[in-house]
Amino acid sequence: MIVEIGHFALALALGVAVVQALVPLWGVSRRDAALAAVGPTAAVTCFLLVAFSFLALVVSYVRSDFSVENVVANSHSAQPLIYKVTSTWGNHEGSMLLWVLILTLFGALVAVSRRSLPTRLRAGTLAAQGFVTVAFLAFVLLTSNPFRRLDPAPGEGQDLNPILQDLGLAIHPPLLYVGYVGFSITYAFAVAALIDGRIDAVWARAVRPWTLLAWVFLTLGIAMGSYWAYYELGWGGWWFWDPVENASLMPWLAGTALIHSTVVMEKRDALKVWTILLAILTFSLSLLGTFIVRSGVLTSVHSFASDPGRGLFILAILVFFVGGSLALFAWRAPLLRQGGLFAPISREGALVVNNLFIATACATVFIGTLYPLVLEMLTGDKISVGPPFFNATFVPVVVPLLLLLPIGQTLAWKRGDLLGAAQRMSAALVLAIVSGLAVVAIMRGGPVLAPLGIGLGVFLIAGSAWDIGERVVRRASGASAMLSRAVGLPRSAWGTAFAHAGVGLSVIGIAAAAWSAEGIGVLKPGESLTSGRYTVVLESVTPRKGPNFTEDVARFRVSAGDRQLKPVEAMKRIYTARAMPTTEAGIRTDGLSQVYVSLGEPQGGGIAVRVYDKPLILLIWIGAVVMAFGGALSLTDRRFRLAVPRRAATRAVVQPAE
Structure with missing residues (x-):
């Protein structure tokens, strides 16, 4: 009933x-x-x-x-x-x-x-x-x-x-959906503003908390999905530029640009038209991701069915809301009053450059994701656009963006001093260069770009810390005065620092992946396999029964040189109802690094084993959590806890452009 x-x-x-x-x-x-x-x-x-x-x-x-x-x-x-x-x-x-x-x-x-x-x-x-x-x-x-x-x-x-x-199903989809769907509110605010004909700082202050909330959950959802795939699929990777992964990355990038754009609009009453367009495009990309995953154009664990009727229905939703909102934007946006002026070298100018880089990065992901699908639909030819394309197009756009982040956040509003900002960041830059050179000396070879990535990550972290430190020390004498000034800083300033530092942590983790090592072999009990810094010894393989599956559990002894780590277990499972095998990787954390063991099929009286050395890999997900924490901290800022000031009770009309 x-x-x-x-x-x-x-x-x-x-x-x-x-x-x-x-x-x-x-x-x-x-x-x-x-x-x-x-x-x-x-x-x-x-x-x-x-x-x-x-x-x-x-x-x-x-x-x-x-x-x-x-x-x-x-x-x-x-x-x-x-x-x-x-x-x-x-x-x-x-x-x-x-x-x-x-x-x-x-x-x-x-x-x-x-x-x-x-x-x-x-x-x-x-x-x-x-x-x-x-x-x-x-x-x-x-x-x-x-x-x-x-x-x-x-x-x-x-x-x-x-x-x-897996417990990942209890965490990943809800987090991701809150992020996806949360941008529907920013979309609704944009449509309402276009209909009303007024877009101002009141609108920006109203929409920014919802944008931050959606962005925080989408960040956590993407990070959780990445870690879930990493430990569950047994392939040892954390990102593969799969269309389903890209479907979540695109609204995240657009949402990141939207957050920065609303800051300019709230502070300086500028970038109104661009902010509205970003609000529309961010949710449009969420809808596009829904179409990609739910229409049946892909075959993956995310594509639960391939019903053409469902695909056409979602496509109709996509066309109506994206096309309708863009048509409304094209009609109303030219009639909106433009915002305030600012010099190219200013905090506003830096945020505009930030938006341009992020939009370009999002466009590269968009093209690389949709081009194979459109080509197959039009010609029937199947091509694969994978990591080489995205590494060659996405990374060169993101690197200069990250280099500009620490400098841009120290510029003054309306008119800034680029040389002065660069001088303030000189200590962070020196620390980054020293870190990169230290990595080269310690590792004695390896990928050329990896030490640069480590240095870039350090620059982001040190730049964020230096910016906060300068604000605290400025015009403060004595420890108590500095503590009082630190407590009195806006939480949005702390949130920005944490978010940018989180990006730096993730960059370091990604760069360190260049030193990952992989070892493959067929082991019998008592035999060992070495990969990078770690050696594993197969102790035993024993059967075990679960509530709805049976599994073979391989137990390994793990060592790193003279250090003995705790043993690790890797499994091969067969689920009774579907008779479907799965691989459960064995992972042992060693500081910020991990040793990763995955089982293959039995061969010649032994069992195939893959062992990965993953240096500093936890920083990838720790950085994402720190980013989300920064966004959540910004949400608690005083101006978001206060009511949005009401507009003057005047007749709302469309105002002509200046």
Whole structure:
């Protein structure tokens, strides 16, 4: 019965979403406060209905209700409880319901937000969000119904894809979806501003926290997905420029540019048109990622099905919202009042350059991802665009961007002193050069560019620390005064420093991957294999039975020279229901480095083993966490905790360009 109620709640939510989309917009056009006030109530109601529907699906999975087709296809009675719950979104239908749940959650958060948004802006934003909700609710109900019944019901399910039976499924998709869907709010704010005809610092201050929130979760989601693939797939890599990976990287890059652009708009009332365009493009890239993954044009663990009807429906959503918003932008943007002026050498100028580099980097990923798909669609020819292309196009764009970051953050607003900023960063630059030379001396050879990468990472970290240190020491005498000044610095300043330092940590981890080593061999108990700094000895291979799988567990003794590390276990599993094998890598952390052991197939009385030496690899993900922490710290800044100042009660009209 709860299944039918959940289905009904989803259908009812569609009706409420239609009200949310149309009535506030009507109220704005008629200047009717009562109609405009319907938006918040409808948004909260829609969220509660979708939340109940999602809970009904979770209950069906927990109870192993095999009368539901979706449960049969993705669950098994022997699965541990945690994987029964995560199976809810480990498939196309359930994951799209989770997408809609998060979409309505953001609408409800805007509705109940204590920030004093102007009435017209709030109503327009909720209406735009309502249109997006209508589209995706219709998609779920018409093409991806998770509540479809089976009669007669089978006695057992088909089990979840074994690769997805991991705690990563409980963390990665929700984080990623909050990031993806969070940018729908910035999109809705942009559409509302274009309809209203006013874009100013009030709008920028209103939209920036939502941009930061989405960016923080998308950063964590990408990092978690990278680490999950690293330890689960057994291939030893953390990024492969796969189209699905790129689908998440593109909105992250655009969102990063949007964050910096909103800073200029809030501080200097500039870059208005560009900021609006970025808000539209960021969510458009999120929709594009949804199309790439859900349309069936790719075959991967992320592509749960290849139904052409679903692909066409998502393509229609993509065309409507991207094309419609760009058409609205083309119509209204030329009529908007331009912002303030600034010199090329200034904080604003540095942020503009930052945006240009990020946009170019995003464009290279966009072209490299879509070109093979478009070519196959038009000609039938299949080509592969892989790491060589992206390394040759993406890296040369990003490196100068990272070099400019520490200098740009020290420039003054409106008019800056480039020579003075460079002099302030001279100590950080010297430290970076010394670090690179020290790496060359210690490693005695190796890749030429890797020490440069280490130096670049150190420059970013030292530059961020130096910028904060200079602010604290300036006009402060004594330790107590410096401590007081440090505490009094805006949290956004600390957040920026942490975020940039996190980028530096990740750069160091990526550069250190150049010294990774790989060893391959067939081992019998007692035999050893050396890779880089580590030697592993196979002690035993024993069978073991899990709740819904059997596995062979290989136990290895690990040493690094004279140091003995704790033993590590690597497994080969066979999941009973699907008879599908998986590889569970054995990983032993040694400081910031890791030794990584992966099993192959039995050969000649032994077993194939791959051993990787991964120096400083943890810095890649630690850096991502530090970046996200910086974004979250900026969210707690005082100006975001205060209400957005209301605009003057004047008639909102489109203002002519200066």
